[in-house]
Amino acid sequence: MSQEKTDALVIRLADWSESSRVVTLFTRDFGKISALAKGAKRLRSAFEAGLDLLSESRIVFLRKSSSSLDILTESQLIARFQPSPSSLTSLYGGYYIAELLSGLSEEYDPHPRLYQVASDTLRSLESDDDPWPAILRFELVLLNEIGSLPEFDACLVCGCPVNDQRTFAFWVNQGGLICASCKRPDYEQRPIDAGTIALLKKLSDDDPAVARSVTPSRDQLTQLRHITTAAVSHVLERRPSTLRYLNFD
Ligand SMILES: [Zn+2]
Structure with a gap:
């Protein structure tokens, strides 16, 4: 002992x-x-x-x-965690962080960076800023730390790089993107544009200042939420139960 x-x-x-x-x-x-x-x-x-x-x-x-x-x-x-009183999303965002840390981390498997980002995210949820960019960053850093961050550089099938000329979809089972030409009906997904993929990369950047500089539009946030929720649910093998209360709008 x-x-x-x-x-x-x-x-x-x-x-x-x-x-x-x-x-x-x-x-x-x-x-x-x-x-x-x-x-x-x-x-x-x-x-x-x-x-x-x-x-x-x-x-x-x-x-x-x-x-x-x-x-x-x-x-x-x-x-103490003191979520912004102006938004229930801040309160449930905190519960969501607790649920993901509890469900997706292992005992005696240290991740100091994830600890720091979790702590920073809780502090962000205490401000009146839009809570979603901070929650998204937490999800992306968590996925990265446990080795489940999807590949966002190129189509998993043909290898074509992400650029403005193509649309992509997120292929959750394979943990990556699939381009419009490779997409088949059985992988039907909501389209993601290159701008949103660039935001994903910035939000998961090591430097918190880079992540803080990101101000996604409502449409981009919807696309980002779709990707991170699918990726998190895939590794957790269920949809996080806190998401029921974590209304996007
Ligand atoms: Zn392709």
Whole structure:
């Protein structure tokens, strides 16, 4: 058993006993962990207010060597999630992030970049800006980190590069694009234009400033949502349940 210290986002909470909880955390240095927080339901505990859903805290935990639960011993609040009161999309966008981190990350598989982007996305959802570009960036970075980001450079069948002269469609099972000449009726998809594909690349850029410079039109957002929802549902093997509440309009 070793004692570890890291930053963490609370992505799931479950009652364990009268006074304790099991907390699923997405941590900066260890990826996802599940830990028992003894006494977490008491008003005065070692965790104070640090264990609300989507709060970010600096934690100390005992890492168990066997398959039993880790033990959370301390948590110190860094930031509580306070979604913009003007938009329900911001609130449900946060729940969506928790659902995807919980469903698509593995225990003790660290992804520090994904941690940072998740944390940045939660902060963006607290502002009055349109929440969708930040949510899209999170989806794209997540897909990239787990090795499931579709190929956006060329047609998967004939290899023709993406350019303004052709339209493409997203071929979800193969994780890439198919051009109009290669498209067959059984791959019928909504068309995607080259401009939208360029936006996808910018939104998934390493540099957050590049992603922030993107201001998609409503039509482009619809196309982008279609691609990321299809790609995320494909790897999750179901449609994320939070999407029901995450109305696009
Ligand atoms: Zn083609």
